[in-house]
Every structure is written in structure tokens, then in C-alpha cells.
Amino acid sequence: MTYILVLEQILNGLQLGVMLFLMAAGLTLVFGVMGLINLAHGSLYMVGAFAAAAVAGWTGSFLLALIASLAAAATAGALVELVVIRRLYQRDHLDQVLATFALILIFSEGTRWLFGSFPLFLDVPSYLSGPVSLPGGIEYPLYRLTIILIGLAIAAGLFLLIARTRIGIQIRAGEADREMIAALGVDISKLYTLVFALGAALAGLAGALVGAIQSVQVGMGEPVLILAFVVIVIGGIGSIKGALAGALLVGMTDTLGGVFLPQLFAVFMDPASAASAGASLASMLIYILMAAILLVRPSGLYGGSA
Amino acid sequence: MxxxxxxxxxxxxxxxxxxxxxxxxxxxxxxxxxxxKAAILALAGVGLNIALGLGGMISLGHAAFFGIGGYAMGILAAHAQNYEPLFEWPFLFEGSNQMPLIWLVAVVFSALAALVIGVLSLRTSGVYFIMITLAFGQMLYYFAISWSAYGGEDGLSIWVRNEFPGLNTLDPIQFFAIAYVILCLALVFAARLARSPFGLALAAARQNEDRVEAVGLTPFTLRLTAFVISGAITGLAGALFADLNRFVSPTMLSWHTSGEIMIFVILGGVGRLYGPVAGAALYIMLEHLLGGVSDYWQIFLGLLLLLIVLFARGGLIGALVGREKAHG
Amino acid sequence: MKTIRMLAMAAAIPVLAAAAQAETKIGMITTLSGGGAGLGVDVRDGFMLAIEQDGRDGVEVVIEDDQRKPDAAVQIADRMIQSEKVDILTGIIWSNLAMAVVPAATAQGVFYLSPNAGPSALAGKRCHPNYFNVAWQNDNLHEAAGAYANEAGLKNSFILAPNYPAGKDALTGYKRMYGGELAGEIYTKLGQTDYAAEIAQIRASGADSVYFFLPGGMGISFLKQYAGSGVDLPVVGPAFSFDQGILQAVGEAALGVKNTSQWNKDIDNPANTAFVAAFQEKYGRLPSLYASQGYDTANLILSALNKAEASDQDAFRAALQAAEFDSVRGDFKFGPNHHPVQDIYVREVIKEGDVFTNKIIATGLSDHADAYAGECKM
Structure with a gap:
């Protein structure tokens, strides 16, 4: 095993982590500010990817496609918030889980009804395709590098937004004490819609960015959704910092575990069964990580009280 | 009265x-x-309802117990059918195609799993509890998919339904009778449990932990006990469900299954003893009727579910009898 | 209760008598909703095209969606057999669903014709006189790829598949025919969508070629990421990742890739030419591999019905086994375990105008039978 391969795998873990952060940020904001658990967040990821694929198909422009993904997911998010989600803030988690599970069914089958059952086409634009050489002799796909950079930039932007702006102050106030921000004269319902749409837009962007190198299809959001939940639970629900830490941890664990566990097993097993046993354990690894972290810190790395 | x-x-x-x-x-x-199918799924719901309705534990991982029950049936029956001993030490055991033994194994193993998952998960609460139960379910799901000795994702197929002394289980009505009797027994058990000192203490712990601690009970032990009972009943339902289909696969362990069992409970009405019966029956009817109308029937299912959650919070039973008794 | 039942049965007798003289009832259980619905839709459309072209009275097809759920499939099968009294079942796409449905269905005396899945158990130890596979045994396309790798002079393959039974069968099938070294063998998570880690391993492995079996969205993701990675080793795969329905979503990344299939739209025989034209006219898209399999399945059933009623089981079985119909694949015959003995081609992905499609460039295996026929005691 060369160090180049290890470095490349670390970059891959970083890229997965950054993508997961885009998903997890919205989830954790919505939970922190509104106390809402949203299973339908993966559907917004799917909406973003489908919007991007459709717009890229019409216009041929990847940039327009990304803008469309942001717009479509934000619009869908705002609509869902206005029609359904705002009725759920006062409800218990059980009602929230069910209502948003119902939204998944509606979104998934609705998308299939609109776009058909086959995967859609969305590709990396030519100016971002192909590999680049990094210092140290690593050949790494330019597009993945771009994703890492976009993701880190958005993370930085999000921290600035929350630390420095008026909306950020309102969001933090909302996390600390919901009654207080009402007393401050903030239009709570507008703030809630805004936060929900922001989270949705990030998820939609993640869907479009990932859709270009994966397959744009119905149900694509669900595996990512579950990973994102693992992320925010590990990080501490409601904490943006926790979401970033959790995302990177999960991204690294999943990527590196998948690569190195089979090789570890190959030390004392024949290659075919080591490949299979290692892969089995690797697929459970992040859940084991999550259980272990919750054992030590029942409300996650950066969580207060749940 | x-x-x-x-x-x-x-x-x-x-x-x-x-x-x-x-x-x-x-x-x-x-x-x-x-x-x-309705009776068996209702049984799974009765199990979940003990954790959910009585104990206030929102478990999104009950598919784990449902699946363990299913695999108990699949593994025992597969060995019996192929005459391959399951283990030879300390005594020779060739698997079994006898339902009572299969049920026992299903109940014991799902209870054990619930004990382990419960001990770990009940340290957390609220959303963390929902998510950690989901994570344990997913862990087992991925394990089952890659467990090639028992079919992996293909699952295990049993050509003939297992036997129950004195009955012909392949006759649909006789197998129905078995499922129905077990459902009734579970309902009686759940009703007694709710009225017992244990059940009352559990319900009290749901509403106010301090009060329970003040009388010298630990909410953790109460909840853990309820969680284990709940898992065991859902596991039994899993064994029956696998026998109904003569088939078990990782699908039984997926988080969609957890969601569906929860839907039965909610459709009927949370915390209502017969809620899962109403919910499972309604769900099966919808699936049967809507499935014939449109390929996209799940949109209607989703809409209906949404309407029930938003506007008919007592579920089907709540809508029919009003709010005379919210938790029972 | 007994008396009630007797009365009810007496009342039902005239109805049954009316039904008996009528027709052959075919039940189709296939995936029409959720992920993977594309395959089921194609099998159904291909099947129904053949039924409509034939246009005879007395054949009724009942179609149900299994949502890709094994338990749903089992229950639909039970209903079709018990309530609707079908003579023939068909339509299942996935091996795990087939394993759940087929043994019970054939045990209840119904014919099952598989238009897609071919798990090894049903070809070997669990073969059944009433079970026919019209597509392939699961290993076949992978075996052809292994044979092609030898012919193309590939000596050091890197192979990968998801960690589930069909994935293991795939790599076993490839290795059965392939004679070179393995630069690596990995099992990925089922449903995995990011292959960066695997591609890095491929790059570092020193392989001279890549063989992968990643059906559905997994294959799309892999190919797009592979194309962007700068690794330019030749890729070989089974037809599933390069078929008509999926190819447009892969796009340029698939161009030039070799893949193995028992059918392609350019196979030159009158039945195939007519099928491709009729399918395009009726549905407005090019037929896929799955559509061709559905079409063949229906034509096989119709050809057997020309000779015998489905209720005359022995005669009907013999008529199926004879397989005297114009297959769109050209020659078609069944082996002793009721699985096809057929040519498997190597295709290359090309672009015709704006549409990505395949053309045949070689024959991978001729008159190939599956490896499990010997285990079948029938």
C-alpha cells in the first residue's frame, strides 16, 4: 500500500464528508431552530438533482443547473414548510416522523410520475472533467476537488452567516430560547420558512453536485438521508459545528473502513472471503461508530441536552 | 362498562x-x-405499541426484532429441510419445522436483541433514541444482506410451511386461526400489562420521570423491561410473517419495515390497545384496493397518512370514538 | 360451518364451469413502482406487444406490481394461484423475488417462465419440471465476459461487484471462464453510489482491465466516476449496465465499453427486425434487453399453446421444452434443466445520432449452457 493511495483515500473521505455536511447542515438547523425532525430531507436532495438534470438537459449549462437545483429545492422546501411542516412544530417527534415519512412517499412517487422510472442524465461539465495532478504526485478528479472546495466554502459561509448576520443572531436566539425571539419582535413564521428553505437549498445543491457523478434516480435521497442522520446524531443535534465534525468523521470512517478492512482481513483469510467479510463489517462500521459515540456522549459530540 | x-x-x-x-x-x-397478514402485522404493531404507546419510546428500529423472528424461522426450517445439523455440540440439533419451538426461539432471540439494543439506546432519549434505534436496525440489515450462509439479499425460501401439532398449516384458514389466536392472546396480555402496577408505573414514567423516581422505581429499568417485551412480541410476529410467506429476507429488517409497523400503530391510534389491529387492517385494505387503481398508489397512501397525522390525531379509532380516552 | 361451505361450493360450480371452457390465464408479477421499475415496465411492454400482435382470443394476462418487495410478490402469487386460478406465472425481475415465489408456485402446480432472473439454485438442485427460464442463468453473461477477456488478451483483471448473492455469482461466473491473474477482487456495499475509493484501488493495482457487475444506479455512478478519474483501463461489464434504458443516463462515459449480452437490436433475423420496429412504433423508444426477454417469453407461451392447453400439463411442458418459436435472438433451445442454450455476444457502446446504443462486435460464447445443469435431477 503506497502513501499516495492512502492520501487519495483521505481526499475521498473528505469529499464524502463535505457532501454529507451539506445534507446534515439543513437537518440540524431545522432541528435546532424549530425542534423538527425531517425525514423528507432526502426528498429535497432528490428534487435538487432532478431539477439540475432537467435544466442541464434544456440549456446544456451546468452552472444554470446548479442554480436551478438551489431554486427548486428552496421552493419545494418553502412550499412544504408552508403547507405541512409548520403544523408540526408543536407536535411530538412521533407525528413529525410519520408526517415526513408520508412526504417521502409523495415526493418519490410524484417524481416518478413526472420524470418516469428510468434514471436521468446529468454529467460533469467538460471544464471540470478529468484528473488534475496534485503535489505529491496524486492524480485526483478535478470535479471531486471542486466539490470539496465548494463544500468547504459553503461551510465557512454558513458559520459566518450564523456568527455575524442578523438572521444568524435570530437563528441562535431561536435555538437557545424559542419564546425569547418572539418577544424580540422577530417574525417567527417568516424565520422558520427561511431556515427551512435554506436547509432545503443546501440539500438540493448537494443532490445536484453528487448527481453529476452518480445516478439521478427516484429514491436516491434515502441512503444519504440515513447517513446524514448518523452525522447529526454523532455531532450533536442542532449544532452546525457538530454537523461538520460528524460529517468528516463519517466520511472518513466509511471510505477508509471500506478500503482497509478487507485488506486487514486478508492478513489471516483467503482473498475472496476477506473481501466479502471485510465489506460486510465495513458496511456496518459507521453504525458501530455512532453507537460507540452515543455510549460515551449520549447527546453527541457537540450536543447540549436533546 | x-x-x-x-x-x-x-x-x-x-x-x-x-x-x-x-x-x-x-x-x-x-x-x-x-x-x-393483517392479524400478523397487527401483532407486530401490538408489540411496538407497548414501547411506543405505553412507554413513550419512539423506536424506529423494530424491524430488527421483526427480522430476527423471521430469520429464527428461516434458519431453523432451512436446516430441518436440508437435514444439515445446525450444531452438533453440546447435542445434535437439526433445526426444526415445529412452529412452537420456532416461536420460542424467535421470542428468546428477539428479546435478547431488544435487551442489548435497549441497554445501549435507552441511555439516550428524544431524537437520539429514534436515531440510534434506526442505526441498530440498519446495522442488522446490512449484516443480513452480506450473510451469505443464509442467502444474503436473496433471503431464505422454505418450500413448505412449518408444522403445528394437530393442524394442517398449509390450509389458509387453519394458519389464520393460529395467527388470530396469538393476536388475541397478545391483546389480552397487553391489556393486562397496561393495567398492572408495572404498566401504571411505566405510563407514569412517560409523563413524569421524577414522580416515578420519588416512589423508588428506576425509569430506566421500567423502560428496558417494556422494550424487551415489545421486541419479543414483534419478533414472534416476524416468525409468523415469515411462515405466512414461507420466505424471509433482509427486507424484513429494512427501515421501511420499521416505518410501516409504526404506520399501523398510528393509523389506528397511538396508545390505544386495538390501534394496531385497526391500523394494520386499514393498511392492508388500502394496499389491496389502491394498488389496483394506480401504479402510483403510494402517493395516495402518503396523502392519507399525512391527513391523518395532521387532522385526525387519534387515528382511525380516535376518529370513530372521539377523544374519550387518549391513552389506555 | 361445513354446510355453509358446501352450499357455497354448490353455488360456485356453474361459475367455475363457465371459466373452465374459456381460456389460458397468465399472471404477470413484475416491478412497476419504486426504484427498478424501468426493468419491469420493459418486460411488461415487450410481453404485451407479443400478445397483442398475436391477437388470439382466450389468452388473458393479469398484471400486478410487486414493488420489488419479496413478501408482496409472494402474496400476489398466492392470490393469482388461489383466487384467480392462473395457469402460468411470469414477470419477476429480481433473483431474490424469484427465489421467494418460484418454488412455492411450481409446487402448487403452476408453470413459471422467468423473463429475467436466473438464480443458480433454480438451475441446479432446485430445478423443477414446471420452471422454465427464457432469459439466462445468472452466471451466463459474466462467463461470456471472462471468455472474452481471454480472447482479448487481458491477463490481469480487477473485478468488483456488490456484496450480495448475485454479486458473488457474477464474479464466480467471470472467474470460471477467465484464465488470467486477478489484480484485485472487491465487494462493494449494495446500493453504494460513490466509487472513489474503489477507483483509487484500481489505479494503484496495476491491472490491465476492469470487470464490474453493478446493476442499476450503481453502474451509472461507477461509470461516470470512472470516466472522470483519468484511469483509462478497458472496462468490461454485463449488458445490465449498458442497456437501452440506462445508457442515456450514463452518456459519454459508456462510449466504447464492451459488454456481454444474449440479445441486441442489430441481431439480423426477421423476428428481431420486426420486433424492434414494432416496439419503437408502439412505445416510442428503442427496446431494451428486458423488453426482448418479455417478448420472447410471450411468444414461447403462445407457441406452446398452439400445441397444447396449459391444463394438459405434460403436453404443454413438452411444447415449452421444444421451444418452437421465432426468438428475436435467432437460435433458441432449452437445455435439460429448462434453461437456455444460446449464443452470448460481445457488444460495444456506440452513438447513433443523439442516441447511445450498442452494436455486436463478437461472439463471446457459442451454444453456451449453464454450469449447474448437472446438478438438476429432473
Whole structure:
């Protein structure tokens, strides 16, 4: 095993982590500010990817496609918030889980009804395709590098937004004490819609960015959704910092575990069964990580009280 | 005194008996199969409801117990069918195709799993509890997919249904009778449990932990006990469900299954003893009727579910009897 | 209760008598909703095209969606057999669903014709006189790829598949025919969508070629990421990742890739030419591999019905086994375990105008039978 391969795998873990952060940020904001658990967040990821694929198909422009993904997911998010989600803030988690599970069914089958059952086409634009050489002799796909950079930039932007702006102050106030921000004269319902749409837009962007190198299809959001939940639970629900830490941890664990566990097993097993046993354990690894972290810190790395 | 709710409960449980009997007399075996499915899924819901309704534990991982029950049936029956001993030490055991033994194994193993998952998960609460139970479910799901000795994702197929002494289980009506009797027993058990000192303490812990601690009970132990009982009943339902289909696969362990079991409970009405019966029956009817209308029937299912959560919070039973008794 | 039942049965007798003289009832259980619905839709459309072209009275097809759920499939099968009294079942796409449905269905005396899945158990130890596979045994396309790798002079393959039974069968099938070294063998998570880690391993492995079996969205993701990675080793795969329905979503990344299939739209025989034209006219898209399999399945059933009623089981079985129909694949015959003995081609992905499609460039295996026929005691 060369160090180049290890470095490349670390970059891959970083890229997965950054993508997961885009998903997890919205989830954790919505939970922190509104106390809402949203299973339908993966559907917004799917909406973003489908919007991007459709717009890229019409216009041929990847940039327009990304803008469309942001717009479509934000619009869908705002609509869902206005029609359904705002009725759920006062409800218990059980009602929230069910209502948003119902939204998944509606979104998934609705998308299939609109776009058909086959995967859609969305590709990396030519100016971002192909590999680049990094210092140290690593050949790494330019597009993945771009994703890492976009993701880190958005993370930085999000921290600035929350630390420095008026909306950020309102969001933090909302996390600390919901009654207080009402007393401050903030239009709570507008703030809630805004936060929900922001989270949705990030998820939609993640869907479009990932859709270009994966397959744009119905149900694509669900595996990512579950990973994102693992992320925010590990990080501490409601904490943006926790979401970033959790995302990177999960991204690294999943990527590196998948690569190195089979090789570890190959030390004392024949290659075919080591490949299979290692892969089995690797697929459970992040859940084991999550259980272990919750054992030590029942409300996650950066969580207060749940 | 007969309240409207208990009248309705009697009506439902009687209807669940009469419909398959009528189908039997009309020689419509598939209706019996549907009723059996409803009874078994209701049983799974009764199990979940002990954790959810009585104990206030929102578990999104009950598919784990459902699946363990299913695999208990699959593994025992597969060994019995292929004459391959399951283990030879300390005594030779060739698997089994006897339902009572299979049920016992299913209950024991799902209870053990619930004990382990419960001990770990109940340290957390709220959303963390929902998510960690989901994570344990996913862990088992991925394990089952890659466990090639028992079929991996293909699952395990049993050509003939397992046996119950004195009955022909391949006859749909006789298998229905088994499922129905077990459901009734579980309902009686759940009702007694809710009224027992344990059940009252558990309900009290749901509403106010401090009060329970003040009288010297630990909420953790109460919840853990309830969680184990809940897992065991859902595991039993899993074994029956696998026998209904003569098949078990990782699908039984997926988080969609957890969601569906939860839907049965909610459709009927949370915390209502017969809620899962109403919910499972309604779900099966919807699936059967809507599935014939449109390929996209899940949109309607989703809309209906959404409407129930938003506007009919007591579920089906709540809508029919009003709010006379929210938790029972 | 007994008396009630007797009365009810007496009342039902005239109805049954009316039904008996009528027709052959075919039940189709296939995936029409959720992920993977594309395959089921194609099998159904291909099947129904053949039924409509034939246009005879007395054949009724009942179609149900299994949502890709094994338990749903089992229950639909039970209903079709018990309530609707079908003579023939068909339509299942996935091996795990087939394993759940087929043994029970054939045990209840119904014919099952598989238009897609071919798990090894049903070809070997669990073969059944009433079970026919019209597509392939699961290993076949992978075996052809292994044979092609030898012919193309590939000596050091890197192979990968998801960690589930069909994935293991795939790599076993490839290795059965392939004679070179393995630069690596990995099992990925089922449903995995990011292959960066695997591609890095491929790059570092020193392989001279890549063989992968990643059906559905997994294959799309892999190919797009592979194309962007700068690794330019030749890729070989089974037809599933390069078929008509999926190819447009892969796009340029698939161009030039070799893949193995028992059918392609350019196979030159009158039945195939007519099928491709009729399918395009009726549905407005090019037919896929799955559509061709559905079409063949229906034509096989119709050809057997020309000779015998489905209720005359022995005669009907013999008629199926004879397989005297114009397959769109050209020659078609069944082996002793009721699985096809057929040519498997190597295709290359090309672009015709704006549409990505395949053309045949070689024959991978001729008159190939599956490896499990010997285990079948029938």
C-alpha cells in the first residue's frame, strides 16, 4: 500500500464528508431552530438533482443547473414548510416522523410520475472533467476537488452567516430560547420558512453536485438521508459545528473502513472471503461508530441536552 | 362498562374473524391470506405499541426484532429441510419445522436483541433514541444482506410451511386461526400489562420521570423491561410473517419495515390497545384496493397518512370514538 | 360451518364451469413502482406487444406490481394461484423475488417462465419440471465476459461487484471462464453510489482491465466516476449496465465499453427486425434487453399453446421444452434443466445520432449452457 493511495483515500473521505455536511447542515438547523425532525430531507436532495438534470438537459449549462437545483429545492422546501411542516412544530417527534415519512412517499412517487422510472442524465461539465495532478504526485478528479472546495466554502459561509448576520443572531436566539425571539419582535413564521428553505437549498445543491457523478434516480435521497442522520446524531443535534465534525468523521470512517478492512482481513483469510467479510463489517462500521459515540456522549459530540 | 371504544374493539376483532370465515365459505382463499397478514402485522404493531404507546419510546428500529423472528424461522426450517445439523455440540440439533419451538426461539432471540439494543439506546432519549434505534436496525440489515450462509439479499425460501401439532398449516384458514389466536392472546396480555402496577408505573414514567423516581422505581429499568417485551412480541410476529410467506429476507429488517409497523400503530391510534389491529387492517385494505387503481398508489397512501397525522390525531379509532380516552 | 361451505361450493360450480371452457390465464408479477421499475415496465411492454400482435382470443394476462418487495410478490402469487386460478406465472425481475415465489408456485402446480432472473439454485438442485427460464442463468453473461477477456488478451483483471448473492455469482461466473491473474477482487456495499475509493484501488493495482457487475444506479455512478478519474483501463461489464434504458443516463462515459449480452437490436433475423420496429412504433423508444426477454417469453407461451392447453400439463411442458418459436435472438433451445442454450455476444457502446446504443462486435460464447445443469435431477 503506497502513501499516495492512502492520501487519495483521505481526499475521498473528505469529499464524502463535505457532501454529507451539506445534507446534515439543513437537518440540524431545522432541528435546532424549530425542534423538527425531517425525514423528507432526502426528498429535497432528490428534487435538487432532478431539477439540475432537467435544466442541464434544456440549456446544456451546468452552472444554470446548479442554480436551478438551489431554486427548486428552496421552493419545494418553502412550499412544504408552508403547507405541512409548520403544523408540526408543536407536535411530538412521533407525528413529525410519520408526517415526513408520508412526504417521502409523495415526493418519490410524484417524481416518478413526472420524470418516469428510468434514471436521468446529468454529467460533469467538460471544464471540470478529468484528473488534475496534485503535489505529491496524486492524480485526483478535478470535479471531486471542486466539490470539496465548494463544500468547504459553503461551510465557512454558513458559520459566518450564523456568527455575524442578523438572521444568524435570530437563528441562535431561536435555538437557545424559542419564546425569547418572539418577544424580540422577530417574525417567527417568516424565520422558520427561511431556515427551512435554506436547509432545503443546501440539500438540493448537494443532490445536484453528487448527481453529476452518480445516478439521478427516484429514491436516491434515502441512503444519504440515513447517513446524514448518523452525522447529526454523532455531532450533536442542532449544532452546525457538530454537523461538520460528524460529517468528516463519517466520511472518513466509511471510505477508509471500506478500503482497509478487507485488506486487514486478508492478513489471516483467503482473498475472496476477506473481501466479502471485510465489506460486510465495513458496511456496518459507521453504525458501530455512532453507537460507540452515543455510549460515551449520549447527546453527541457537540450536543447540549436533546 | 362498555365504552364506545371497547364496543368498537369488539366489533373489529369480530370482523377480523368473520371476514376470513366468510371468505372460506365462499372459497376465496386469498382473502384469508390477507386477513392472516393483517392479524400478523397487527401483532407486530401490538408489540411496538407497548414501547411506543405505553412507554413513550419512539423506536424506529423494530424491524430488527421483526427480522430476527423471521430469520429464527428461516434458519431453523432451512436446516430441518436440508437435514444439515445446525450444531452438533453440546447435542445434535437439526433445526426444526415445529412452529412452537420456532416461536420460542424467535421470542428468546428477539428479546435478547431488544435487551442489548435497549441497554445501549435507552441511555439516550428524544431524537437520539429514534436515531440510534434506526442505526441498530440498519446495522442488522446490512449484516443480513452480506450473510451469505443464509442467502444474503436473496433471503431464505422454505418450500413448505412449518408444522403445528394437530393442524394442517398449509390450509389458509387453519394458519389464520393460529395467527388470530396469538393476536388475541397478545391483546389480552397487553391489556393486562397496561393495567398492572408495572404498566401504571411505566405510563407514569412517560409523563413524569421524577414522580416515578420519588416512589423508588428506576425509569430506566421500567423502560428496558417494556422494550424487551415489545421486541419479543414483534419478533414472534416476524416468525409468523415469515411462515405466512414461507420466505424471509433482509427486507424484513429494512427501515421501511420499521416505518410501516409504526404506520399501523398510528393509523389506528397511538396508545390505544386495538390501534394496531385497526391500523394494520386499514393498511392492508388500502394496499389491496389502491394498488389496483394506480401504479402510483403510494402517493395516495402518503396523502392519507399525512391527513391523518395532521387532522385526525387519534387515528382511525380516535376518529370513530372521539377523544374519550387518549391513552389506555 | 361445513354446510355453509358446501352450499357455497354448490353455488360456485356453474361459475367455475363457465371459466373452465374459456381460456389460458397468465399472471404477470413484475416491478412497476419504486426504484427498478424501468426493468419491469420493459418486460411488461415487450410481453404485451407479443400478445397483442398475436391477437388470439382466450389468452388473458393479469398484471400486478410487486414493488420489488419479496413478501408482496409472494402474496400476489398466492392470490393469482388461489383466487384467480392462473395457469402460468411470469414477470419477476429480481433473483431474490424469484427465489421467494418460484418454488412455492411450481409446487402448487403452476408453470413459471422467468423473463429475467436466473438464480443458480433454480438451475441446479432446485430445478423443477414446471420452471422454465427464457432469459439466462445468472452466471451466463459474466462467463461470456471472462471468455472474452481471454480472447482479448487481458491477463490481469480487477473485478468488483456488490456484496450480495448475485454479486458473488457474477464474479464466480467471470472467474470460471477467465484464465488470467486477478489484480484485485472487491465487494462493494449494495446500493453504494460513490466509487472513489474503489477507483483509487484500481489505479494503484496495476491491472490491465476492469470487470464490474453493478446493476442499476450503481453502474451509472461507477461509470461516470470512472470516466472522470483519468484511469483509462478497458472496462468490461454485463449488458445490465449498458442497456437501452440506462445508457442515456450514463452518456459519454459508456462510449466504447464492451459488454456481454444474449440479445441486441442489430441481431439480423426477421423476428428481431420486426420486433424492434414494432416496439419503437408502439412505445416510442428503442427496446431494451428486458423488453426482448418479455417478448420472447410471450411468444414461447403462445407457441406452446398452439400445441397444447396449459391444463394438459405434460403436453404443454413438452411444447415449452421444444421451444418452437421465432426468438428475436435467432437460435433458441432449452437445455435439460429448462434453461437456455444460446449464443452470448460481445457488444460495444456506440452513438447513433443523439442516441447511445450498442452494436455486436463478437461472439463471446457459442451454444453456451449453464454450469449447474448437472446438478438438476429432473
Amino acid at each position: 362498555l365504552t364506545r371504544e371497547s364496543l368498537l374493539n369488539w366489533a373489529m376483532i369480530t370482523a377480523l374473524l368473520i371476514v376470513p370465515l366468510a371468505a372460506w365459505s365462499l372459497d376465496e382463499p386469498f382473502i384469508i391470506t390477507l386477513a392472516t
